[in-house]
Amino acid sequence: MAVNNSQRNRIISDQEAENISRLEELAYEIKVSEVMTSKLISFSPDTKMKEVLEVFRQKRISGAPIVSSQGDLIGLISMEDLIRCLTDSDLNAKIDKYMTTKLITILPTDPVIEASKKFVSTNFGRLPIIDKDQRLVGMITKGDINRGLLRALETDYQEEEIRKYRASHLFEDIESDRSSLILRYQIQQDDFEDGGRASSNIKRALIRLGASKQIARRCGIAIYEAEMNLIIHTTEGGVLRVEIEPHQITIDAYDYGPGIKDIDLAMKPGYSTASDAIREMGFGAGMGLINISRCVDQMKLESIWGKGSRLKMRLFLDSEYNKDRLENQTS
Amino acid sequence: MILGLQVKMILGDLVKIVGGTVLTVSFDENEVVLGGCGADLMSDVLASIEPGAVLLTGLCNPQVIRTAQMADVAAVVLVRGKKPPQSTIDLANLEKIPLITSPLGMFELCGRLYVAGLPSLEKSVADHPECGCE
Numbered sequence: 001m002a003v004n005n006s007q008r009n010r011i012i013s014d015q016e017a018e019n020i021s022r023l024e025e026l027a028y029e030i031k032v033s034e035v036m037t038s039k040l041i042s043f044s045p046d047t048k049m050k051e052v053l054e055v056f057r058q059k060r061i062s063g064a065p066i067v068s069s070q071g072d073l074i075g076l077i078s079m080e081d082l083i084r085c086l087t088d089s090d091l092n093a094k095i096d097k098y099m100t101t102k103l104i105t106i107l108p109t110d111p112v113i114e115a116s117k118k119f120v121s122t123n124f125g126r127l128p129i130i131d132k133d134q135r136l137v138g139m140i141t142k143g144d145i146n147r148g149l150l151r152a153l154e155t156d157y158q159e160e161e162i163r164k165y166r167a168s169h170l171f172e173d174i175e176s177d178r179s180s181l182i183l184r185y186q187i188q189q190d191d192f193e194d195g196g197r198a199s200s201n202i203k204r205a206l207i208r209l210g211a212s213k214q215i216a217r218r219c220g221i222a223i224y225e226a227e228m229n230l231i232i233h234t235t236e237g238g239v240l241r242v243e244i245e246p247h248q249i250t251i252d253a254y255d256y257g258p259g260i261k262d263i264d265l266a267m268k269p270g271y272s273t274a275s276d277a278i279r280e281m282g283f284g285a286g287m288g289l290i291n292i293s294r295c296v297d298q299m300k301l302e303s304i305w306g307k308g309s310r311l312k313m314r315l316f317l318d319s320e321y322n323k324d325r326l327e328n329q330t331s
Numbered sequence: 332m333i334l335g336l337q338v339k340m341i342l343g344d345l346v347k348i349v350g351g352t353v354l355t356v357s358f359d360e361n362e363v364v365l366g367g368c369g370a371d372l373m374s375d376v377l378a379s380i381e382p383g384a385v386l387l388t389g390l391c392n393p394q395v396i397r398t399a400q401m402a403d404v405a406a407v408v409l410v411r412g413k414k415p416p417q418s419t420i421d422l423a424n425l426e427k428i429p430l431i432t433s434p435l436g437m438f439e440l441c442g443r444l445y446v447a448g449l450p451s452l453e454k455s456v457a458d459h460p461e462c463g464c465e
Contacts, residue, residue, distance in 0.1 A: 192392075192394070193393060193418060195393075195394055195397065196393075196394060196397030196398075196400075196401070197397075199397070199401060200397060200400055200401075200426070203400070203401065213382070213403070217382065217401070217402065217403055220400075220401040220402075221377050221401050221402060224377070224397065224398070224401045225374070225377065228394075281390070281392055281394065282371060282372055282373040282374075282388075282390040282392070282394055282395070282398075283372075283373055283374065283394070285372040285373075285374040285375060286374075287372070287374035287375065287377075287378055288374055290378070291374060291377050291378045294378070
């Protein structure tokens with residue numbers, strides 16, 4: 001149980017870590033006008049403090065702006081001011097005796113992070129929002145910010161879930177005699193630094209489309225080996241083309257030279273024409289094609305020396321279940 | 332200390348055992364490591380490693396991280412105190428693969444982890460049945 005608990009804690013802290021950075025982003029993206037309260041309860045300057053007490057109690061609020069008859073903001077009254085008034089037993093006094101006139105305001109177009117900064121630097125509980133014409137358009141509290149951010153996070157999460165769902169049901173949603181999704185990547189020769197980027201994108205796409213971890217892994221390894229072959233061995237780079245269908249994945253890796261002199265030899269475990277430099281980088285062990293053949297259900301290598309090579313690979317998705325079952329039985 | 336006793340090892344413990352330094356931002360000390368694999372040839376890794384293993388390697392170019400990502404490796408430990416190029420660390424952060432460097436050599440590292448109960452997750456390459464695609 002202890003293990004379970006610590007695992008649960010770990011998962012939460014991970015999500016929290018992710019959400020914190022997203023929250024920070026949102027705090028910059030969301031505008032004050034999106035989270036502020038614009039239906040305001042306000043007082044006129046000649047309101048008596050006992051009326052303030054009554055309104056605070058009835059409306060369950062802890063602060064409000066004081067606005068002149070022309071609509072200009074002249075002050076703020078808070079629970080703290082009311083407590084000072086109560087201590088003085090001065091409820092018959094007018095609001096302007098106790099209100100705060102030192103006002104820190106913020107624009108409706110400011111990002112929420114600006115409001116947060118002002119809350120931290122001033123220690124105020126609420127800020128009035130003033131438009132360009134100096135008119136009061138709303139109030140914002142820390143609670144408004146939290147609610148606004150949470151709402152945005154929730155929307156984000158829902159949109160992500162919908163995207164995932166749509167991607168994994170892509171083929172069910174589209175009616176045709178034969179649907180397929182084709183991904184194409186240009187691979188540069190000698191581009192060792194970026195090597196594997198296409199494979200990485202393909203693996204991610206497969207998982208997004210709802211492929212199992214095993215299929216994504218087998219595909220990823222096969223395509224990565226093929227991609228590295230294009231980088232290491234070709235003179236003019238090549239192309240990776242992946243066709244995804246509901247029942248199979250077809251991968252085509254082709255290039256325009258130099259081609260393979262002896263395919264049987266190239267297929268032999270341990271045989272490689274790679275340079276020492278490539279070997280030092282961890283490749284060229286002569287295992288690439290063998291690895292590929294182990295990961296895919298069908299593989300065909302064609303090449304004409306001086307022209308180029310074409311490696312075709314295929315994975316059957318329907319057979320995965322049967323294959324897994326077979327493996328489990330034998331092991 | 333019982334040889335071959337399999338225990339659940341988490342990344343935090345692994346770092347202590349290998350006397351390592353974590354180089355990536357993405358690091359969850361409670362993540363479970365299922366086993367280990369040591370190799371410098373990436374094709375060997377791709378051919379033999381099973382998912383969820385820690386990869387011990389002397390290679391430190393970005394391809395190590397790509398390989399780790401393709402083969403569902405749980406973490407990468409660089410041996411003999413190797414300092415990888417920034418591009419490797421950047422890619423590890425991007426793909427969320429924990430990257431650790433240890434001052435110890437490959438043999439010592441494998442030994443320490445094995446004694447601590449971490450099983451091998453290297454399949455023999457000869458074990459594979461032919462796929463029948465010739």
